[in-house]
Amino acid sequence: MHDHPALAEACARARLVVPLFVIDPAIPARHRQGFLAEALDDLRSTLRDLGGDLVVRRGDPVAEAVRLATETRATAIWATSDVSSYARRREQRLEKACDAQRLQFRLFPGVTVVPPGRLRPFAGDHYRVFTPYWRVWSTAPHRPVLPAPSVVHVPPGIDPGELPGLERKPYGNLRGGETVARRRLDLWLKLCLADYDEGHDELAEDGTSMLSPYLRFGCVSPSEVAARAAGRPGGEAFVRQLCWRDFYYQVALAFPELPRRDYRPRDVDWNDDQDAADAWREGLTGVPIVDAGMRQLRTEGWMHNRARMIVGSYLTKRLKIHWRVGGDHFADLLLDADIPNNWGNWQWVAGTGNDTRPNRVLNPVRQATRFDPKGDYVRRYVPELSGLPASLVHEPWKAPALAAGYPAPLVAVDNG
Numbered sequence: 001m002h003d004h005p006a007l008a009e010a011c012a013r014a015r016l017v018v019p020l021f022v023i024d025p026a027i028p029a030r031h032r033q034g035f036l037a038e039a040l041d042d043l044r045s046t047l048r049d050l051g052g053d054l055v056v057r058r059g060d061p062v063a064e065a066v067r068l069a070t071e072t073r074a075t076a077i078w079a080t081s082d083v084s085s086y087a088r089r090r091e092q093r094l095e096k097a098c099d100a101q102r103l104q105f106r107l108f109p110g111v112t113v114v115p116p117g118r119l120r121p122f123a124g125d126h127y128r129v130f131t132p133y134w135r136v137w138s139t140a141p142h143r144p145v146l147p148a149p150s151v152v153h154v155p156p157g158i159d160p161g162e163l164p165g166l167e168r169k170p171y172g173n174l175r176g177g178e179t180v181a182r183r184r185l186d187l188w189l190k191l192c193l194a195d196y197d198e199g200h201d202e203l204a205e206d207g208t209s210m211l212s213p214y215l216r217f218g219c220v221s222p223s224e225v226a227a228r229a230a231g232r233p234g235g236e237a238f239v240r241q242l243c244w245r246d247f248y249y250q251v252a253l254a255f256p257e258l259p260r261r262d263y264r265p266r267d268v269d270w271n272d273d274q275d276a277a278d279a280w281r282e283g284l285t286g287v288p289i290v291d292a293g294m295r296q297l298r299t300e301g302w303m304h305n306r307a308r309m310i311v312g313s314y315l316t317k318r319l320k321i322h323w324r325v326g327g328d329h330f331a332d333l334l335l336d337a338d339i340p341n342n343w344g345n346w347q348w349v350a351g352t353g354n355d356t357r358p359n360r361v362l363n364p365v366r367q368a369t370r371f372d373p374k375g376d377y378v379r380r381y382v383p384e385l386s387g388l389p390a391s392l393v394h395e396p397w398k399a400p401a402l403a404a405g406y407p408a409p410l411v412a413v414d415n416g
């Protein structure tokens with residue numbers, strides 16, 4: 001509702017507006033089903049409070065949108081533009097269908113702070129390296145943040161359609177929806193942002209915003225988050241992370257094969273070891289910091305960024321398992337999984353993407369000692385190790401008698 005350019009403009013320009021969400025069976029919600037259902041439920045009640053409604057349909061979004069437009073005698077379809085190859089094909093099909101029906105079609109920005117493709121280097125269609133992108137991004141004009149509409153008039157007699165079921169197995173601690181998202185944003189800015197620069201890499205602390213699933217589903221606008229954080233203590237470091245998000249969107253727009261093909265081709269002899277891949281997915285590699293991250297993902301649908309880097313580096317650089325195996329697993333379980341950020345980060349970690357140091361390998365023991373110095377993060381997710389002191393919890397192979405039931409490492413990990 002807040003800072004939604006397509007909706008804001010529609011409400012300002014048209015007497016009647018039909019807010020529509022199409023549940024597309026071609027995009028499996030996977031573990032995100034419940035979060036999406038909560039977000040839609042919240043959106044519908046907010047719209048109803050303003051006199052409107054959320055119309056929900058199931059099927060091909062193009063066919064459903066055009067059918068509803070015909071039914072309601074709409075004159076235009078306005079939507080928010082996205083970058084994945086699927087989204088872009090959908091937009092092209094919608095534009096064609098609108099032409100055929102003599103409906104006006106317009107796309108609006110909103111999924112990123114700066115529209116993907118707006119900033120270009122002198123040579124090339126997109127930025128390949130983050131730092132120059134950050135430099136131009138932070139001085140580029142950002143569009144103004146828009147208020148939520150104060151009233152929404154929907155034509156009478158439309159079947160609102162059924163929301164997806166809210167019944168679901170408990171999955172993680174985050175509830176979906178704009179109301180929860182805005183409360184989280186307010187609290188985060190007030191209580192935590194100032195410590196972000198210092199604490200965001202500490203694995204055992206809640207030192208990051210956990211706004212990623214809300215950004216993923218459009219429950220908060222990245223422009224609003226950036227505008228409200230800018231200029232406050234801790235704001236610059238945090239806004240820089242939002243710029244990473246924009247960065248990968250412009251990479252995905254320019255390189256639609258990001259989920260499938262090396263961005264920077266590298267001759268890696270990938271290992272097809274299914275058992276090792278399973279052990280990684282299950283959090284049973286015998287490397288505590290890796291297993292803690294993988295178990296956090298499985299139980300919470302979210303993982304700390306530092307842990308994502310460690311488990312990603314371990315999978316691709318030590319087990320030599322293809323980044324697609326990791327990305328698929330994340331795409332299945334993460335509440336925040338989206339195409340640009342998931343695949344862009346996986347390729348970064350694997351050295352096939354935008355990292356300027358593609359050969360870097362993170363040592364999991366060194367990372368653990370640095371970012372989980374007391375071992376609290378490991379103990380939280382790996383109960384088999386709860387009795388180990390900080391000096392041993394990251395290297396239980398040094399005291400096997402104290403780590404009963406915990407596997408030996410799949411591959412040797414030294415502390416060097």
Ligand SMILES: Cc1cc2nc3c(=O)[nH]c(=O)nc-3n(C[C@H](O)[C@H](O)[C@H](O)COP(=O)(O)OP(=O)(O)OC[C@H]3O[C@@H](n4cnc5c(N)ncnc54)[C@H](O)[C@@H]3O)c2cc1C
Nearest residue numbers: 208209210211212241242245305308336337338341342345
């Ligand atoms: C292998 C791997 C896979 C990842 N997959 C995803 C994914 O599918 N979806 C996703 O949103 N993020 C992904 N990330 C990036 C990052 O881990 C998450 O965005 C972050 O952990 C979300 O937590 P937060 O909201 O508390 O972040 P905060 O630290 O509070 O940062 C604020 C926001 O900045 C953005 N951000 C932060 N770090 C990054 C980053 N490295 N790249 C892009 N945007 C970033 C996110 O939108 C985040 O919500 C991945 C990282 C790695 C290493």
